[in-house]
Amino acid sequence: MSEPLLEVRHLKKYFTTKKGLLHAVDDVSFSIEEGKTLGLVGESGCGKSTTGRVILRLHEATGGEVLYRGRNILELSPREMREMRRKMQIVFQDPYSSLNPRMSVKSLIEESLLQRSRGMSSAEREQKVLAIMDLVGLERRLAYAFPHELDGGRRQRIGIARALILEPEFVVLDEPVSALDVCIQAQILNLLMDLQKELKLTYLFISHNLSVVKHISDEIAVMYLGKLVEKADHETIFKDPKHPYTKALLSAIPIPDPTLHPERIILEGDVASPINPSPGCRFRTRCRHAMPVCGEAAPELMQNGKSIVACHLCNPQSVETARVGGQE
Amino acid sequence: MNVFLKIEGLTVEYRSGNRHVHAVNDLDLQLGEGEVLGFVGETGAGKTTTALSILRILPNPPAKVLGGKVIFKDQDIIQLSDREMRAIRGEEIAMIFQDPMTSLDPVKTVGDQICEMILLHRNCSKKEAWEMAGDMLETVGIDRGRAGDYPHQFSGGMKQRVVIAIALSCKPSLLIADEPTTALDVTIQAQILELMKELKKKYQSSMIMITHDLGIVAEICDNVAIMYAGGVLEYGSVMDIYKDPRHPYTRALFDSIPDVHRDQARLKVISGLPPDPTDIPSGCPFHPRCPHCTERCKTEKPEVVHLNETHWARCFLAQEEGRYEHE
Numbered sequence: 041m042s043e044p045l046l047e048v049r050h051l052k053k054y055f056t057t058k059k060g061l062l063h064a065v066d067d068v069s070f071s072i073e074e075g076k077t078l079g080l081v082g083e084s085g086c087g088k089s090t091t092g093r094v095i096l097r098l099h100e101a102t103g104g105e106v107l108y109r110g111r112n113i114l115e116l117s118p119r120e121m122r123e124m125r126r127k128m129q130i131v132f133q134d135p136y137s138s139l140n141p142r143m144s145v146k147s148l149i150e151e152s153l154l155q156r157s158r159g160m161s162s163a164e165r166e167q168k169v170l171a172i173m174d175l176v177g178l179e180r181r182l183a184y185a186f187p188h189e190l191d192g193g194r195r196q197r198i199g200i201a202r203a204l205i206l207e208p209e210f211v212v213l214d215e216p217v218s219a220l221d222v223c224i225q226a227q228i229l230n231l232l233m234d235l236q237k238e239l240k241l242t243y244l245f246i247s248h249n250l251s252v253v254k255h256i257s258d259e260i261a262v263m264y265l266g267k268l269v270e271k272a273d274h275e276t277i278f279k280d281p282k283h284p285y286t287k288a289l290l291s292a293i294p295i296p297d298p299t300l301h302p303e304r305i306i307l308e309g310d311v312a313s314p315i316n317p318s319p320g321c322r323f324r325t326r327c328r329h330a331m332p333v334c335g336e337a338a339p340e341l342m343q344n345g346k347s348i349v350a351c352h353l354c355n356p357q358s359v360e361t362a363r364v365g366g367q368e
Numbered sequence: 369m370n371v372f373l374k375i376e377g378l379t380v381e382y383r384s385g386n387r388h389v390h391a392v393n394d395l396d397l398q399l400g401e402g403e404v405l406g407f408v409g410e411t412g413a414g415k416t417t418t419a420l421s422i423l424r425i426l427p428n429p430p431a432k433v434l435g436g437k438v439i440f441k442d443q444d445i446i447q448l449s450d451r452e453m454r455a456i457r458g459e460e461i462a463m464i465f466q467d468p469m470t471s472l473d474p475v476k477t478v479g480d481q482i483c484e485m486i487l488l489h490r491n492c493s494k495k496e497a498w499e500m501a502g503d504m505l506e507t508v509g510i511d512r513g514r515a516g517d518y519p520h521q522f523s524g525g526m527k528q529r530v531v532i533a534i535a536l537s538c539k540p541s542l543l544i545a546d547e548p549t550t551a552l553d554v555t556i557q558a559q560i561l562e563l564m565k566e567l568k569k570k571y572q573s574s575m576i577m578i579t580h581d582l583g584i585v586a587e588i589c590d591n592v593a594i595m596y597a598g599g600v601l602e603y604g605s606v607m608d609i610y611k612d613p614r615h616p617y618t619r620a621l622f623d624s625i626p627d628v629h630r631d632q633a634r635l636k637v638i639s640g641l642p643p644d645p646t647d648i649p650s651g652c653p654f655h656p657r658c659p660h661c662t663e664r665c666k667t668e669k670p671e672v673v674h675l676n677e678t679h680w681a682r683c684f685l686a687q688e689e690g691r692y693e694h695e
Contacts, residue, residue, distance in 0.1 A: 083553040191641060221410040221642075222580060226624035226635040233634070248553065255626035255635070278628060292558035293628055294583025298606040306562055307555045310523045 043109075044071035045242045046095070046210060051104035053087070053094045060316040064090040066266035067104070069341070072259075074209075077236065077243040079257030079274070081250055081289070083311060087266040088246045092212040095244070096128055097121055108210070126156055129203035133215035135195030139187040146183040149173065149201045156206055168205060175238075176201045177231060193224035197231070204235065210242045217252060229256060250293055254278060262286050265314050265322040267338075272347035282349040285323050321352065329353050372574065373399040373422070373542060378436035380417050380598075383429065389645045391417040393598040395436070396672075399542075404568065404575040406585040406606075408621070409595035410642050415578045417598075419544045421446075422576075423461055424453050440542070459489040462535040466547040468527035472519040478505070478530045479515030482537050489538045504533040507570075508563060525556035529563065539571060546578045561588060582625060586610060591678065594618045597643050597653035604679030614675060614686040617654045652683070660685055 053065040065087040072078045080088045094101045097113065105112045113124055132138040139148055149169045153160065160168075170180055176197045187195055196216060203211055213232065217225040233256060236243060247253050253260055254274050261271040262285065270283040281287045288305040295302070307326045321327070324334040333352050341348050342355040349355060380392040392414040399405050407415040420426045422438055424445060438445040440461070445453070465471040473481055482501035486492065492500075502512035508529040519527055528548060535543060548564070549557040565588060568575060577589055585592055585606065592609045594602040594617065602615040613619045623636035640657040643649055649656055655665040664684060673686040680686075 083555060193641070222621065223410060223624045223638045223642075226626075226637045229626070230635055230637060250554070251626040251628045254628055288555060290628070292554040294557075294561070294581060294587045295629065296582035296586050296610065296622070296625060296627070297629075298586045298610050304558060304562070306558055310525060310556070311553075 043074070044107075045074040045109060046244075047071040047105075047107040048091075048095065049105040049107065051091065051094060051106065052102040053090055053099060054102045057315060062315045063266045063317055064314060065094060066317075068263070068266075068268050069104075070261055070268065070271060072210075072242055072244060074242055075236070075240050076258040077245050077256055079253035079260040080244060080246045080263060081248060081253050081260060082263035083248060083289075085265075085311060085314065086263040087314070088248075088263050089214050091263070092130065092214050092244055092246050096125065096130055096212060098130070126206045127208050128210045128212070129206065129208040130212040130214060131196075131199045131203050131216045134219050135187075135192055135199050136219065139195060139198060141187055144184045144186055145173075145178065145190075145198055148187070148198055149205055152202055152206055172201045172205045175235070176204070191224070192220045193227055196220060196224075196228055200228075200231070200235070204239070207239075208241070210244070212244045212246070214246045215248070216245075218247065218249065225252070232256065250289065262289065265311060265317065267322055267350065268341060269323065269351070270347055270349045271341075276346045280345070280347070282344055282347050282354045283323075283351050284327050284329055284353065321350075371398045372401050372441055374437075374439040375418070375422070376437045376439070378418065378421060378438065379434040380414075380421055380426065380431060381434055382431050387646050390648050391431070391598055391645060392421070393648065395599055397593055397600060397603070399574055399576065401541075402572050402574055403591060404577060404589045406589035406592040407576060407578045407595055408580065408582065408585055408592055410580065412642055412645055413595040414598035415595055416546055418595075419463065419546055419576060419578055422542075422544065423457055423463055424448075425457075425463075455489075458485055458540070459538045460540055461542045461544065462538070462540040464528075464531055464535050464543065464545040464548045467551050468524060468531050469551065471531055472527060474519055477516050477518055478522070478533075481530070482515075482534050485534050485537045500537065501533075504537050505530075507536070507567070508533045523556075524552055525559060528552060528556075528560055532560075532563070532567070536567060536571065536573075540573060542574045542576070544576045544578070547580070548577075549584065550579075550581075564588065582610075582622065594621070597648050598645065599653065599682070601654065601683070602681040604675070604681075608676070608679040612675075612679075614673075614679075614681040615654075615683045616658050616660055616685075618681075620657075 049069050051065055051068045055062040055064055068091055070078060080091060082088045090099060093099045095106050101114055106114050116124060146169055149172060150165055153165050153168060173180060178194060178197050178201065217228050220228060235241060245253060245256055257274050260274050260277045262269050264285050270286045281290055288307050291302065291305045309326055312325050320335040320337060321339055324330040331352060339350045339352045341350045344354050375395055375397045378392055378395045382389040382391055395418060409415050421433055433446055479498060479501045482504055483497040486497040486500050502515050505512050505515055510526060510529055522530065549560050552560060579585060589606055591605050593600045596617055602618045609618060613622065620638045624638060626635060638657050643653055651667045652665045652670050655661045670682045670684050672680045672682055674680045675686065
């Protein structure tokens with residue numbers, strides 16, 4: 041087994057709001073091996089995007105560690121972090137709003153080079169921009185076009201080119217295909233997978249779309265209200281989901297086949313508020329298997345077969361621990 | 369099944385300066401009583417424009433209906449006066465819009481917003497209307513005590529329930545739902561779809577479901593129209609379309625969605641982009657992207673090829689059996 045490129049340990053991010061402390065990311069741990077993809081799924085507000093941003097220090101973490109090749113990047117000075125970001129890039133969700141409308145394709149892609157590679161001649165820069173445009177499948181004739189002249193798929197290709205021009209090792213993909221039509225979505229997914237092979241990239245792929253995540257990820261982690269509830273390789277999680285939330289999430293996907301009518305688990309109500317969450321399992325308010333112990337102690341992530349699950353129902357030993365903990 | 373909505377040769381155009389955007393081109397469709405029809409297609413295929421022309425709420429200008437008929441219960445909607453149309457809109461045909469966050473009035477309580485619709489079409493007192501609004505809220509699974517709350521006090525899924533309650537408050541015979549769950553999370557989407565299925569049974573109303581999600585169509589629709597460049601390329605029952613798609617575009621659409629229940633190494637991709645609506649290709653609009661394109665496709669627009677009573681496709685090659693392998 042190769043060394044993990046990125047290891048996140050007990051990562052926490054709290055936001056202070058008028059109503060109290062918002063637990064956006066609460067004690068999340070995972071690691072990603074070099075050249076692999078971890079898919080992070082969950083509903084809106086579960087903290088998946090915040091996790092991606094805290095890893096890149098676009099938000100400062102409240103607690104925890106982010107180890108990049110064994111080095112805790114949360115402790116780096118701003119100058120060191122700037123150097124680090126060359127290796128860690130992000131592609132944002134909405135290609136319509138993440139590009140400056142007044143810049144041409146060429147200057148958009150060149151922008152990050154200007155910041156990071158001072159001393160490069162303009163001819164060299166141009167060479168590099170054109171090379172990366174070829175790589176992501178943007179026609180060279182579009183170099184002087186502006187974002188509004190391009191369709192969503194091409195705009196997202198610019199976003200990818202901007203991230204890749206600094207030759208990063210690790211890329212956070214924050215819902216990169218959610219704003220695109222299905223056909224264009226397929227093109228971009230194929231492109232991302234080709235680029236990963238070619239450039240040996242490591243991805244953190246954030247999405248709410250389970251079918252997309254399954255397609256691209258080696259491992260999948262499911263988040264609910266700031267907590268990681270289950271993690272497994274991409275086959276196990278679909279064939280043998282353990283956590284009641286994962287099960288409900290999977291059964292909620294409409295299947296494009298009129299002959300199949302699987303039993304659907306309909307979750308009652310809405311996601312609870314992440315502000316000042318009560319102790320115990322965050323999912324218990326919507327869980328059909330909720331037990332008294334679920335309100336007493338938050339379940340820990342534990343190995344269960346091939347998966348890691350945080351649920352008292354799946355891990356009887358965690359109930360014991362919670363009971364003992366409660367009595368002390 | 370009685371045909372109660374029939375669209376014949378509908379052509380709609382948007383004008384901006386000298387540019388003419390051909391949004392809907394010579395579209396033919398029909399809808400039976402109690403039927404749920406799915407409009408499927410990519411952005412710009414003309415799905416929403418078609419729906420808006422049925423309700424006659426196209427922004428005019430820039431939109432203009434250039435020709436065609438929309439026959440609803442034996443009268444041509446396009447020819448009706450504004451006053452006659454107002455009586456149909458909301459009462460007979462209602463619409464659910466995509467984004468529940470923006471389709472409700474933020475400064476009115478949800479109860480008032482439902483009452484507004486009822487008072488417009490029913491001859492009743494304010495008090496009776498409020499009673500009915502409470503009943504509607506209960507029908508969509510919201511406690512009637514919340515009628516006095518404002519939209520911002522509801523979550524996204526609850527707001528969409530309110531929008532559905534408004535649409536159904538006058539028991540319309542046709543409901544048009546424009547991507548009703550696209551803005552919602554999957555677990556909430558499942559709740560709303562379940563609700564719509566229940567209401568469909570309860571009210572027996574016909575429905576047009578606009579979506580790009582083929583999973584939702586499989587679940588809720590009886591028939592499907594595959595739309596591309598402002599026209600219908602293939603039409604048939606859900607079984608026909610999913611099990612025996614005949615148009616290359618339909619086939620390609622299915623191939624490009626990642627399927628949770630199958631392992632695919634690579635997604636098959638339709639080469640090229642959807643056509644520019646100001647410059648629709650000659651002949652078959654799909655020909656520049658079609659892997660089976662022939663010389664004939666480039667110049668001649670394919671006529672409808674009937675495959676069985678309900679299933680048809682606009683493709684010269686539609687008759688050839690087993691051209692596509694089914695995985």
